[in-house]
Amino acid sequence: MMMAAKAHHIAQAASSISIHDVSHSYGGRGGGQVMLALDRINLDVGDCEFHCLLGPSGCGKSTLLYLIGGFIPVQAGVIATAKGPVSGPGPDRSIVFQNFALFPWKTVKDNVLYGLKKAGFDAGEREKRAQDYIDLVHLTGFENAYPSQLSGGMQQRAAIARTLAVDPGILLMDEPFGALDAQTRRVMQEELRAIWRRSRKTVVFVTHDVHEAVFLADRISIMSARPGRIEHVIDVDLPKDRGEEILEDPRFIQFSERIWRLVREQAVAATRGAH
Amino acid sequence: MSDMAQARPLADAVKPGAPRQPWTISAKLVDTAVQVAVILALAAAWEFGARYGAINPFLLPPLSVVLERLWSDLISGVVPVDLGLTLYRALTGFLIGAALGITIGILMARSALVRWFFDPLISIGFPMPKIAFLPIFILWFDIYDTSKIIMVAFSCFYPIVSATYAGTSGLDKWPIWSARSFGARERDLLWEVYLPMAMPQILTGLQVALPVGMITTIVTEMLMGGRGIGGTMITAGRFADSVGVFAGILEIIILGFVVVKGLEMIRRRLLVWHPESQR
Numbered sequence: 001m002m003m004a005a006k007a008h009h010i011a012q013a014a015s016s017i018s019i020h021d022v023s024h025s026y027g028g029r030g031g032g033q034v035m036l037a038l039d040r041i042n043l044d045v046g047d048c049e050f051h052c053l054l055g056p057s058g059c060g061k062s063t064l065l066y067l068i069g070g071f072i073p074v075q076a077g078v079i080a081t082a083k084g085p086v087s088g089p090g091p092d093r094s095i096v097f098q099n100f101a102l103f104p105w106k107t108v109k110d111n112v113l114y115g116l117k118k119a120g121f122d123a124g125e126r127e128k129r130a131q132d133y134i135d136l137v138h139l140t141g142f143e144n145a146y147p148s149q150l151s152g153g154m155q156q157r158a159a160i161a162r163t164l165a166v167d168p169g170i171l172l173m174d175e176p177f178g179a180l181d182a183q184t185r186r187v188m189q190e191e192l193r194a195i196w197r198r199s200r201k202t203v204v205f206v207t208h209d210v211h212e213a214v215f216l217a218d219r220i221s222i223m224s225a226r227p228g229r230i231e232h233v234i235d236v237d238l239p240k241d242r243g244e245e246i247l248e249d250p251r252f253i254q255f256s257e258r259i260w261r262l263v264r265e266q267a268v269a270a271t272r273g274a275h
Numbered sequence: 276m277s278d279m280a281q282a283r284p285l286a287d288a289v290k291p292g293a294p295r296q297p298w299t300i301s302a303k304l305v306d307t308a309v310q311v312a313v314i315l316a317l318a319a320a321w322e323f324g325a326r327y328g329a330i331n332p333f334l335l336p337p338l339s340v341v342l343e344r345l346w347s348d349l350i351s352g353v354v355p356v357d358l359g360l361t362l363y364r365a366l367t368g369f370l371i372g373a374a375l376g377i378t379i380g381i382l383m384a385r386s387a388l389v390r391w392f393f394d395p396l397i398s399i400g401f402p403m404p405k406i407a408f409l410p411i412f413i414l415w416f417d418i419y420d421t422s423k424i425i426m427v428a429f430s431c432f433y434p435i436v437s438a439t440y441a442g443t444s445g446l447d448k449w450p451i452w453s454a455r456s457f458g459a460r461e462r463d464l465l466w467e468v469y470l471p472m473a474m475p476q477i478l479t480g481l482q483v484a485l486p487v488g489m490i491t492t493i494v495t496e497m498l499m500g501g502r503g504i505g506g507t508m509i510t511a512g513r514f515a516d517s518v519g520v521f522a523g524i525l526e527i528i529i530l531g532f533v534v535v536k537g538l539e540m541i542r543r544r545l546l547v548w549h550p551e552s553q554r
Contacts, residue, residue: 071452089455101449105471105548114467115457146548166457 015169022077039227052217060228094168109143153184368427380439405430431484438480442473
């Protein structure tokens with residue numbers, strides 16, 4: 001309880017997240033082997049910060065995101081936002097999943113309206129906001145299409161519109177562009193960065209792609225594999241306004257190299273550990 | 276759900292009313308034409324085979340004679356009453372079976388207690404010929420509508436409960452997590468997520484159960500007598516009225532076709548969002 005109170009105290013800013021001594025393990029039920037997925041994670045994500053969790057597959061970065069989202073219960077430690085310790089999913093922390101997780105039986109517009117309805121917007125406001133956010137992600141004209149009629153990139157944009165429309169303070173993204181082809185992915189990264197610059201949200205973005213992390217983030221947490229620990233937290237020392245041109249900027253390239261070396265260490269360690 | 280990750284050609288989405296490629300239409304037209312032609316050829320073989328003595332007209336009366344009988348029975352009100360009764364029993368039983376099957380199927384998926392209770396009952400009951408219960412149902416519920424409807428509901432229940440249980444257990448967790456992150460409560464999830472997600476499988480269960488229900492209706496009518504298509508056919512058979520029997524067969528064919536097609540239409544309507552409807 002004392003820890004909870006402390007964590008609450010730390011997370012004062014409107015949409016900051018404070019993660020204190022969080023560990024998580026899987027298995028163990030029915031005599032199965034216990035696998036430690038996260039080992040004593042400590043991290044503070046500031047208000048309006050774009051934070052990337054970067055690490056090799058199996059480092060528990062998605063688990064950490066689901067814990068922040070409240071989808072799986074916290075076993076040890078405390079995760080707190082301005083609203084207090086996280087105890088379940090809530091509209092203050094919206095999430096975009098890797099596989100979009102749209103409702104396939106609803107049209108694009110109805111998908112966006114669903115969240116707005118749950119958030120308690122009145123009918124007129126719902127319509128207006130839904131259209132605004134569909135326009136924002138360039139899906140104008142596809143309001144009445146079903147997800148199965150859209151390409152992967154369009155589905156992911158619909159999922160992002162649905163999540164942004166409810167105006168969550170905290171936006172959680174679980175490798176949202178992982179399933180997209182390289183070109184779409186690049187465009188989506190630029191759009192996301194631009195949307196974030198305009199809307200000023202706290203973003204926690206999970207990825208294993210170094211360039212994606214460096215392009216998007218203010219700060220990057222580099223995680224080790226099994227058990228997942230945060231090995232480095234690094235400020236991205238690049239201009240806030242990042243367009244396509246930054247990809248060729250020597251600072252971007254140098255910085256990416258540096259991050260890559262750090263991630264590589266973890267990936268190599270993980271491979272050795274597995275043998 | 277894996278369909279979702281695949282990009283579909285955008286043309287489908289952008290212009291739903293756009294003209295399709297011409298060969299798809301003509302292929303479908305040819306299909307339908309062939310099917311109709313086969314039925315017409317069989318009808319013609321029946322008619323002329325019986326008329327020109329290839330087949331004994333008592334064993335197989337010509338189609339035209341059967342149609343005449345059907346027409347006169349239609350005018351006299353026999354057919355409408357029989358059809359109405361049979362349809363009423365079949366659909367009432369089907370709907371009761373569906374209501375119970377869908378409810379229990381969902382509860383089984385949600386609660387271990389319900390699953391423990393019903394799982395063995397369904398494992399035993401599913402492969403069993405349900406009609407075996409008819410004598411006891413007659414004793415319990417006498418020989419009128421009640422026992423027939425209960426028999427139909429009983430036989431429809433099994434395919435529906437199994438399909439619903441399969442459909443609502445092991446649901447893809449992502450849409451559920453999405454709904455919860457937007458603030459959906461557990462009791463909203465049933466109507467807002469579980470049911471729509473399981474709808475394709477529930478409908479498949481219903482589509483399996485409906486012909487089962489029709490068969491059960493006709494069989495119970497035949498075994499218990501009285502009005503209804505099955506009862507009228509048995510009476511005709513007892514009086515060696517082969518024309519009457521064949522009139523009954525035609526009624527059943529038409530009724531079955533209409534009812535099954537009706538459910539198919541409902542499926543297409545409910546699953547417009549599903550990739551299966553966009554082919």
